[in-house]
Amino acid sequence: MSAPTRVPAGAPEHLTGPGSGGVGDDAERPDGVLKVRGEFAYGSDLWMADMLWGATLRSPHPYARIRSVDTSAALATPGVRAVLTADDVPGEKVYGLELADQPVLALDVVRYQGEPVALVAADHPETARLAATRIRVDYEVWEPVTDARTALGHRTGNQVHDSAPEVTELSRENAHLHPQGNLVRHLKIRKGDPAPAADVVVVGEYEVGMQDQAFLGPESGLAVPAEDGGVELHVATQWLHVDQRQICSALGLPPGQVRLTLAGVGGAFGGREDLSMHVHACLLALRTGRPVKMSYNREESFFGHVHRHPATMRYEHGATRDGQLVYVKAEIYFDGGAYASSTPAVVGNGGTMGIGPYVVPSVHVDCYGAYTNNPPCGAMRGFGSVQTAFGYESQMDALAAELGMDPVELRCRNAMEQGSTTPTGQVVDSPAPVAELLRRLAAMPLPTRDDGGEVDLRDMPGGVSNTTHGEGVRRGVGYAVAYKNVGFSEGYDDYSTARVRLEVVGGEPTATVHTAAAEVGQGLVTVEQQIARTELGVERVVVHPKDTTVGSAGSTSASRQTYVTGGAVKAACEAVREQVLARAQRLVGRTVPDLRLAGGAVVSDSEDITVPLADLLGDDVLEETLEWRHRPTEAIDPETGQGFAHVQYAFSAHRAVVDVDTELGLVKVVEMACTQDVGKAINPQAVIGQIQGGTAQGLGLAVMEEILIKDGTVRNPSFTDYLIPTILDMPPMRIEVLEYADPHAPYGLRGVGEAPNISSGPAVLAAIRAATGLPLARVPVRPEHLTGT
Amino acid sequence: MDFLRPTTWAEALEARAAFPGAVAIAGGTDVMVGINFGRLRPASLLDLTRVAGLQEWGTEDGAVRLGAGVSYARVIGELGDRLPGLAMAARTIGSPQIRNRGTVAGNLATASPAGDAHPALLAADAEVEVASVRGTRRMPVRDFYTGVKRTALAPDELIAAVSVVPPSGPQQFSKIGTRNAMVVSVAAFGLALHPDRRAVGTGIGSAAPTPRRAPAAEEFLAGELTSAGLWESRAELPEATAARFGELVAAAAAPIDDVRGTARYRVHALSVIARRALTWAWADYRNDPAKEI
Numbered sequence A: 001m002s003a004p005t006r007v008p009a010g011a012p013e014h015l016t017g018p019g020s021g022g023v024g025d026d027a028e029r030p031d032g033v034l035k036v037r038g039e040f041a042y043g044s045d046l047w048m049a050d051m052l053w054g055a056t057l058r059s060p061h062p063y064a065r066i067r068s069v070d071t072s073a074a075l076a077t078p079g080v081r082a083v084l085t086a087d088d089v090p091g092e093k094v095y096g097l098e099l100a101d102q103p104v105l106a107l108d109v110v111r112y113q114g115e116p117v118a119l120v121a122a123d124h125p126e127t128a129r130l131a132a133t134r135i136r137v138d139y140e141v142w143e144p145v146t147d148a149r150t151a152l153g154h155r156t157g158n159q160v161h162d163s164a165p166e167v168t169e170l171s172r173e174n175a176h177l178h179p180q181g182n183l184v185r186h187l188k189i190r191k192g193d194p195a196p197a198a199d200v201v202v203v204g205e206y207e208v209g210m211q212d213q214a215f216l217g218p219e220s221g222l223a224v225p226a227e228d229g230g231v232e233l234h235v236a237t238q239w240l241h242v243d244q245r246q247i248c249s250a251l252g253l254p255p256g257q258v259r260l261t262l263a264g265v266g267g268a269f270g271g272r273e274d275l276s277m278h279v280h281a282c283l284l285a286l287r288t289g290r291p292v293k294m295s296y297n298r299e300e301s302f303f304g305h306v307h308r309h310p311a312t313m314r315y316e317h318g319a320t321r322d323g324q325l326v327y328v329k330a331e332i333y334f335d336g337g338a339y340a341s342s343t344p345a346v347v348g349n350g351g352t353m354g355i356g357p358y359v360v361p362s363v364h365v366d367c368y369g370a371y372t373n374n375p376p377c378g379a380m381r382g383f384g385s386v387q388t389a390f391g392y393e394s395q396m397d398a399l400a401a402e403l404g405m406d407p408v409e410l411r412c413r414n415a416m417e418q419g420s421t422t423p424t425g426q427v428v429d430s431p432a433p434v435a436e437l438l439r440r441l442a443a444m445p446l447p448t449r450d451d452g453g454e455v456d457l458r459d460m461p462g463g464v465s466n467t468t469h470g471e472g473v474r475r476g477v478g479y480a481v482a483y484k485n486v487g488f489s490e491g492y493d494d495y496s497t498a499r500v501r502l503e504v505v506g507g508e509p510t511a512t513v514h515t516a517a518a519e520v521g522q523g524l525v526t527v528e529q530q531i532a533r534t535e536l537g538v539e540r541v542v543v544h545p546k547d548t549t550v551g552s553a554g555s556t557s558a559s560r561q562t563y564v565t566g567g568a569v570k571a572a573c574e575a576v577r578e579q580v581l582a583r584a585q586r587l588v589g590r591t592v593p594d595l596r597l598a599g600g601a602v603v604s605d606s607e608d609i610t611v612p613l614a615d616l617l618g619d620d621v622l623e624e625t626l627e628w629r630h631r632p633t634e635a636i637d638p639e640t641g642q643g644f645a646h647v648q649y650a651f652s653a654h655r656a657v658v659d660v661d662t663e664l665g666l667v668k669v670v671e672m673a674c675t676q677d678v679g680k681a682i683n684p685q686a687v688i689g690q691i692q693g694g695t696a697q698g699l700g701l702a703v704m705e706e707i708l709i710k711d712g713t714v715r716n717p718s719f720t721d722y723l724i725p726t727i728l729d730m731p732p733m734r735i736e737v738l739e740y741a742d743p744h745a746p747y748g749l750r751g752v753g754e755a756p757n758i759s760s761g762p763a764v765l766a767a768i769r770a771a772t773g774l775p776l777a778r779v780p781v782r783p784e785h786l787t788g789t
Numbered sequence B: 001m002d003f004l005r006p007t008t009w010a011e012a013l014e015a016r017a018a019f020p021g022a023v024a025i026a027g028g029t030d031v032m033v034g035i036n037f038g039r040l041r042p043a044s045l046l047d048l049t050r051v052a053g054l055q056e057w058g059t060e061d062g063a064v065r066l067g068a069g070v071s072y073a074r075v076i077g078e079l080g081d082r083l084p085g086l087a088m089a090a091r092t093i094g095s096p097q098i099r100n101r102g103t104v105a106g107n108l109a110t111a112s113p114a115g116d117a118h119p120a121l122l123a124a125d126a127e128v129e130v131a132s133v134r135g136t137r138r139m140p141v142r143d144f145y146t147g148v149k150r151t152a153l154a155p156d157e158l159i160a161a162v163s164v165v166p167p168s169g170p171q172q173f174s175k176i177g178t179r180n181a182m183v184v185s186v187a188a189f190g191l192a193l194h195p196d197r198r199a200v201g202t203g204i205g206s207a208a209p210t211p212r213r214a215p216a217a218e219e220f221l222a223g224e225l226t227s228a229g230l231w232e233s234r235a236e237l238p239e240a241t242a243a244r245f246g247e248l249v250a251a252a253a254a255p256i257d258d259v260r261g262t263a264r265y266r267v268h269a270l271s272v273i274a275r276r277a278l279t280w281a282w283a284d285y286r287n288d289p290a291k292e293i
């Protein structure tokens, strides 16, 4: 089928691991020991003896016209093998996840600082970078549009895109989207009374800064030209097949000639759903006939991937005097930056779930995604829901204060439950224990205060930097609850493919699971093994490297892989099991109704039958490949936003306890408590890990994480000044995991990864408000906001 | 890139003189960041980690002489009692890995206004010992900083050591960052009370083009302590004195707005940490009557 290939050092191998354990067990990761020992090969470790290094020249301007590009000095640099510009892109010159609007290499206009303009391949990375600086680009610098409302003409402004980007066939939920000018998507929800009135009305405006995924492994990959004129790309990514589709289109090659293998991924959080160096490395490899490696450094990484959309929001909540919500009006703006990326879907989430997990009779939402000249924004854990949760949960607290009610009580009184109707008119048809999550949190004991003993600076705001020994410190407690759709919504055909093989290797029954689902650190490889062990009753399960020789698994995003790829692996195992049991029936010579697989054998509880798989299979290999889908969702009505938009919801709630040095504006989060319904914990330890990690990332956005932008220019593209929480910022947690099965999902499970990232930050913000009495309308909260300086 | 590895101080100074383009490297926690970010492409590196004796500290004429190669981790572990202010500053620097490698001399030579050793060294009246094939000279640390990331080091000179007289009174160090660890300071303050000399030492970080002292605050406080007889009585310090001291420290700053904080916040924060540092130092002084002055 494919041409002979050369395998680079650092390419993934089959994973087995020493682990055991089926569904519901704390199974060990097959890659855990390698990672702890530092032996796991990440994308940046890929290596081939004769490889070249690629480098990217990026635009220093957020908005400019390119008058000319002169590559001669770069080409003349000794050691340089190729210098490429947009003219060298053989296929479609633009690409994109949902809309093809982003140039592979800048065409005539650059729309954000860091936009790739030209590529260099050289013998040495230093040579490649040096040569890139010798490319002369003559720019006519334009005034950037850096505000979403301005870009939409809701304030005055000019247009970033003068023509409507084309909708590609892979568009997720934008079938009804008619982009025009700087509008990427406008989602409307119109439910209930169009002119509602209420006893008590609370209005608030909120703002969320631009967060970065801050994954540790920078964008990396190695492209190897193949003898058939195609290319093999080893790359750290999130969704091999959507990459493949876009690479094929840019290279003008059929899928058979663009073969992808997942390299070791050092975190993703949404930041690898868009292409980075993928097409670039392939272009250079095909031009030079040599393997080409590209690996961003930290600074380039900040320019090399999309970020979380900054948002501005205006909310109006109306309620009865006894705290029953009557209506919510919301106006939400997402700044999508220069290119669409997944802005349409982010707007989908922000709009449809933008009032939180509450029952509200009348809802009026306008949610916009806009093009600006800021860095492109796209997928990040929580995807549109993180931003709105800051808005609606701030409103719930403000309403509680206005009513003189306990904030938890107000939330519980309005909490969504099974059978409730969402703002999109969808009836929640599986457990939705929102009130229970909150009540369980409220019932947890609060951390005790230090009682005057010796001060441990590590417990103080400022830590060992020695800024307070208790002076100015006030404590606050805050609550927040969130919900998030699991899987792709609004009618998207959201499926995964699994190939499962059962055979006897060295006398031991062995299952091999092959999917293209990206393992990005979350532990999907463990889950795949657990499901195969449970369904096939074997101990040894091999995880095949993730590649495009099997069908798409969809994206490792939207909290969906355990659900969807887990579902596919389960279904493929069941198909293999049917074959095995049919064989066993034939061997036994009659129908035994309760044959099952356990301990590497076919057994029956009613009869004394044990047929070892080794005997039953001999040298035969049983293999099944199938696609699996969750039940379909549907597009929402473009005028009213009504429709069965989401397949499943995940729910989590947080309580934050903070100490704030009110004089210095420094914050120490003392404790985070979380309750989450996961339906079924496939791997309880991994569930706890997701809750802790999600909580930390949400806390980070609340108090420190922000890409600071001035006039379209990034001011802090490094970990020196883009701060993420350290162990002294992230406190110990109390976690309670609930397991109310969703009858529609495999094993009853719910996606886990995103919900805790959504409720954590708003709880921290609420706690800081409680400690300081300040209204605080923006995250991350800075010392300046707390001290009025 | 050449990698020069002298093993004696004399060889190091000769190499320094012979290779003007060479960049000295001690812990490498500044140099390697510069190289990795492409800001630094030195013709050669002059590795000081093998120079005999440079990793040592000792006492000389009543002062602690800290060899240029002594790490922060060792300042914290071995000199917490003799150089309390510097050790407190060292505790706030980076992470355990950075403290295991980074040195005070490296902090000095980088001379970043945000370097955390500076306020402690300024407050303690430290002296810097620099050397070249031409000879050795010593200067008060306040004369060492000549501009933004510029120092009094001549091109052929290396820092040999830092000398600090162990304190006759309490010292404090306080640093503001927007994270609870591993953070570049937004403002920092070092304080030393010198009861033996009836003097006060201060140092301000991250709030001016160079690390600097707050002379008006020093004079004010020393004057108040003397005129009220507080050096001797060790009586309670009036709150108004502490507050005024904080204001004078803040008034000595000349900060800018940057990604880490606004100038207004820096001034405000300095007034608070200077006041608090003084109250802590004074409490220490009051609780330590055993220490004769």
Ligand SMILES: Cc1cc2nc3c(=O)[nH]c(=O)nc-3n(C[C@H](O)[C@H](O)[C@H](O)COP(=O)(O)OP(=O)(O)OC[C@H]3O[C@@H](n4cnc5c(N)ncnc54)[C@H](O)[C@@H]3O)c2cc1C
Binding pocket: B023, B024, B025, B026, B027, B028, B029, B030, B031, B032, B033, B048, B068, B092, B093, B094, B095, B098, B101, B102, B103, B104, B105, B106, B107, B108, B109, B110, B114, B115, B116, B117, B157, B158, B159, B160, B182, B183, B184, B185
């Ligand atoms: C993650 C991280 C966190 C950090 N956190 C902090 C922090 O919190 N506070 C802080 O102040 N700094 C911090 N730094 C900066 C750095 O650690 C300090 O400045 C440290 O003191 C540098 O010492 P070094 O020995 O590593 O210097 P090097 O990097 O080896 O050298 C620094 C400079 O000093 C010169 N030099 C070194 N030794 C001599 C000598 N004997 N004579 C003449 N010149 C010499 C070098 O040529 C170079 O210019 C951090 C750095 C990193 C990477």
